[in-house]
Amino acid sequence: MQYKSQAxxxxxxIAAIGLFIGQIIFGLIMGMQYVVGDFLFPEIPFNVARxxxxxxxxxxxxxxxxxxxxxxxxxxxxTELYSPKLAIALFWVFLAAGALTILGYLFVPYATxxxxxxxxLLATMGREFLEQxxxxxxxxxxVALAFLFNITMTVLKGRKTAISTVLLLGLWGLAIFFxxxxxxxxxxxxxxxxxxxxxxxxxxxVWELILGALLAFVLIKVTGVDREVIEKWLYVIITLTxxxxxxxxxxxxxxxxxxxxxxxxxSIFSALEPIPFFAMTVFAFNMVNRRxxxxxxxxxxxxxxxxxxxxxxxxxxxxxxxTLAPVNYYTHGSQITAAHGHMAFYGAYVMVVLTLISYxxxxxxxxxxxxxxxxxxxxxxFWLMTVAMVFxxxxxxxxxxxxxxxxxxxxxxxxxxATQDQVALFYWMREWAGVMFFxxxxxxxxxxxxxGETRAVTQ
Amino acid sequence: xxxxxxxxxxxxxxxxxxxxxxxxxxxxxxxxxKEFPKRDxxxxxxxxxxxxxxxxxxxxCIGCHTLIGEGAYFAPExxxxxxxxxxxxxxxxxxxxxxxxxGRRQMPQFHLTDTELDQIxxxxxxxxxxxxxxxxxxxxx
Numbered sequence: 156m157q158y159k160s161q162a163x164x165x166x167x168x169i170a171a172i173g174l175f176i177g178q179i180i181f182g183l184i185m186g187m188q189y190v191v192g193d194f195l196f197p198e199i200p201f202n203v204a205r206x207x208x209x210x211x212x213x214x215x216x217x218x219x220x221x222x223x224x225x226x227x228x229x230x231x232x233x234t235e236l237y238s239p240k241l242a243i244a245l246f247w248v249f250l251a252a253g254a255l256t257i258l259g260y261l262f263v264p265y266a267t268x269x270x271x272x273x274x275x276l277l278a279t280m281g282r283e284f285l286e287q288x289x290x291x292x293x294x295x296x297x298v299a300l301a302f303l304f305n306i307t308m309t310v311l312k313g314r315k316t317a318i319s320t321v322l323l324l325g326l327w328g329l330a331i332f333f334x335x336x337x338x339x340x341x342x343x344x345x346x347x348x349x350x351x352x353x354x355x356x357x358x359x360x361v362w363e364l365i366l367g368a369l370l371a372f373v374l375i376k377v378t379g380v381d382r383e384v385i386e387k388w389l390y391v392i393i394t395l396t397x398x399x400x401x402x403x404x405x406x407x408x409x410x411x412x413x414x415x416x417x418x419x420x421x422s423i424f425s426a427l428e429p430i431p432f433f434a435m436t437v438f439a440f441n442m443v444n445r446r447x448x449x450x451x452x453x454x455x456x457x458x459x460x461x462x463x464x465x466x467x468x469x470x471x472x473x474x475x476x477x478t479l480a481p482v483n484y485y486t487h488g489s490q491i492t493a494a495h496g497h498m499a500f501y502g503a504y505v506m507v508v509l510t511l512i513s514y515x516x517x518x519x520x521x522x523x524x525x526x527x528x529x530x531x532x533x534x535x536x537f538w539l540m541t542v543a544m545v546f547x548x549x550x551x552x553x554x555x556x557x558x559x560x561x562x563x564x565x566x567x568x569x570x571x572x573a574t575q576d577q578v579a580l581f582y583w584m585r586e587w588a589g590v591m592f593f594x595x596x597x598x599x600x601x602x603x604x605x606x607g608e609t610r611a612v613t614q
Numbered sequence: 615x616x617x618x619x620x621x622x623x624x625x626x627x628x629x630x631x632x633x634x635x636x637x638x639x640x641x642x643x644x645x646x647x648k649e650f651p652k653r654d655x656x657x658x659x660x661x662x663x664x665x666x667x668x669x670x671x672x673x674x675c676i677g678c679h680t681l682i683g684e685g686a687y688f689a690p691e692x693x694x695x696x697x698x699x700x701x702x703x704x705x706x707x708x709x710x711x712x713x714x715x716x717g718r719r720q721m722p723q724f725h726l727t728d729t730e731l732d733q734i735x736x737x738x739x740x741x742x743x744x745x746x747x748x749x750x751x752x753x754x755x
Contacts, residue, residue, distance in 0.1 A: 185688075188688070188719070189688070191717055192717055192718040192719030192720060193714075193715075193716065193717060193718060193719070193720050196712065196720040197712070197720070197722060200677075200678075200720070200722050201677065201678050201686070201688050201689075201719070202674045202675075202676075202677025202678045202686065202688075202722075203674075203677070205677050205678075205686050205688075206674065206677055265672060265673065265674045266672045266673055266724070269671075269672040270672075274672065278668055278671065280671055280672065280674075281670065281671025281672055281673070281674050281675070281676065282671065282676065283676045283677075283684060283685055283686070286674060286677075317621065317625065339671075341659055341663075341664045341667060342650075342654055342656050342659060343654075343667065343681075343682075343740075343741055343744065344650060344653070344654035344655075344656075344744060345647075345650065345654070347682070347684065348643075348646070383621055386621055387619070387620070387621040387624045390621065390624035390625050390627070390628045391624050393628055394624070394627050394628040394631050394632070397628075397631065397632045397635060397636075398631045398632070398635050401632075401635045401636055401638075401639045402635055402638060402639055402642070404639065405642075408646075409747065409749070410682060410683055410746045410747055410749035411682055411683075411684070411744075411746065412650070412653050412654045412655075412682075412744040412745055412746060413646050413649075413650075413653075414645070414646055414649045414653070415747055417642075417646075418747070420642065484749060484751065485751060487683040487749060487750075488680040488682075488683030488684060488685070488687065488691065489687065490687055492687070493687055562754050562755075563750065563751045563752060563754070564751075568752045568753075568754045569754065570690070570754055571689070571690035571691065571754060571755060572690065572719075574754075575719075
């Protein structure tokens with residue numbers, strides 16, 4: 156570690172991994188409920204499990220982003236963090252708020268939770284991914300602002316690099332667009348329209364800036380390629396991202412009551428959204444091929460390359476699959492959407508956070524890289540989780556194609572539930588692939604406890 | 615990408631491109647907002663519908679169902695359920711939950727009053743009359 160204050164990243168990474176485990180357990184519960192409908196009912200109804208599954212994902216990725224920023228920014232800025240104490244205090248605030256929210260979902264009926272937490276003052280709850288009670292939403296804003304203050308002050312007093320600038324832009328964008336979660340008009344069409352300003356402009360907008368910055372940082376470190384080259388690529392990639400992705404929001408506006416012209420704007424621009432992801436894959440492989448050093452952390456290099464490939468497949472290819480309006484007319488809100496969501500989130504955001512953890516965690520623990528044996532475990536976990544996610548996506552895609560056919564295309568359309576019974580086989584296979592993912596996750600956690608010969612940090 | 619195309623050129627294109635396309639997005643949003651009254655059925659946003667939307671939200675219906683295609687994919691689409699099932703069926707169905715049928719997906723019992731049931735039905739009726747460019751493809755949702 157070059158700067159003492161980078162150490163604050165460690166608890167963030169540990170919390171991220173802990174919540175990741177929780178997310179996958181609830182994913183397995185939901186997968187089971189898809190085939191054994193009354194599994195754990197009424198203790199954990201599906202909607203509760205889903206809230207926990209998706210909210211844990213968001214929270215642990217935010218922990219990962221914040222940890223990544225605390226690790227990267229001192230090194231990029233060549234100065235200690237503005238306030239390590241603030242970073243540690245925010246960690247506990249965010250963890251406590253996150254834990255209380257999840258416990259609230261699990262142990263208090265949602266309507267009661269809404270009443271207890273001031274939803275009558277300002278109704279923001281009960282919208283997909285934005286289910287958090289008002290105090291949690293306010294807490295996210297407070298933590299985000301204090302975090303951004305800390306990071307921005309650090310950047311301002313030190314060296315300014317393209318990577319830290321792009322990271323800051325992404326993080327500020329994340330905080331600003333979250334403010335739309337407080338806007339919940341009675342008019343359902345407007346509600347949906349601006350709901351996407353949080354959801355789409357996060358995952359297909361500002362989060363991609365964060366993703367690019369994290370990937371560029373790790374690639375500089377593990378390949379030794381000239382910063383000028385890598386930062387130029389970074390700018391090109393994020394230009395492509397925002398040029399396609401901002402108007403690409405339109406692919407959510409086809410059927411929600413917005414004007415028909417969005418079918419054109421959305422189709423054309425979102426059809427171009429795979430390009431930045433393709434560029435990212437080419438970028439990662441290119442930099443590794445042109446490497447000027449053999450970094451001892453092979454696992455981190457594997458995660459970095461994997462991020463490029465899986466983000467392109469999940470966000471790029473599976474996104475394109477159903478983004479054109481005439482196709483989306485049939486696939487909208489089907490298991491095709493679920494297939495895309497799973498691989499895109501894993502390939503882009505889960506993997507980039509794991510890339511950074513893989514690179515930074517050994518250094519935070521006082522060595523350049525983990526022992527060979529520990530890395531072999533980590534690489535096994537990479538393949539288990541990644542292959543499992545490919546299978547989850549393929550099975551959900553198969554279920555989705557059948558669903559669309561039986562329920563929407565056929566001359567004698569079946570009802571929703573009759574269709575679900577027809578595709579149950581694929582839900583079973585998805586559940587088994589989920590078990591495989593969980594095994595991969597267990598191997599991943601074990602890899603942190605494998606000892607062996609290591610080299611000290613040499614920098 | 616050699617010497618001719620420099621990092622500062624890439625940076626300038628990034629800022630220029632982002633600002634341009636964000637302004638375009640804002641312009642389209644402005645126009646969309648002007649068009650909304652023609653399609654969004656807001657003339658029927660009665661107090662009853664507004665109360666129904668709040669019930670929809672505070673029971674986390676979106677955690678299992680889709681509404682105009684958005685939400686979870688565990689239970690049927692409800693954007694057009696008013697046409698598919700009609701008001702009386704919807705109310706009777708909600709009162710009969712959970713079915714308790716072994717191995718079948720279960721919907722919780724929300725203990726809604728008669729007034730609240732009318733409100734949620736009013737909300738679903740309002741939703742079903744939004745102009746969704748003929749989505750979904752058929753009545754099954």
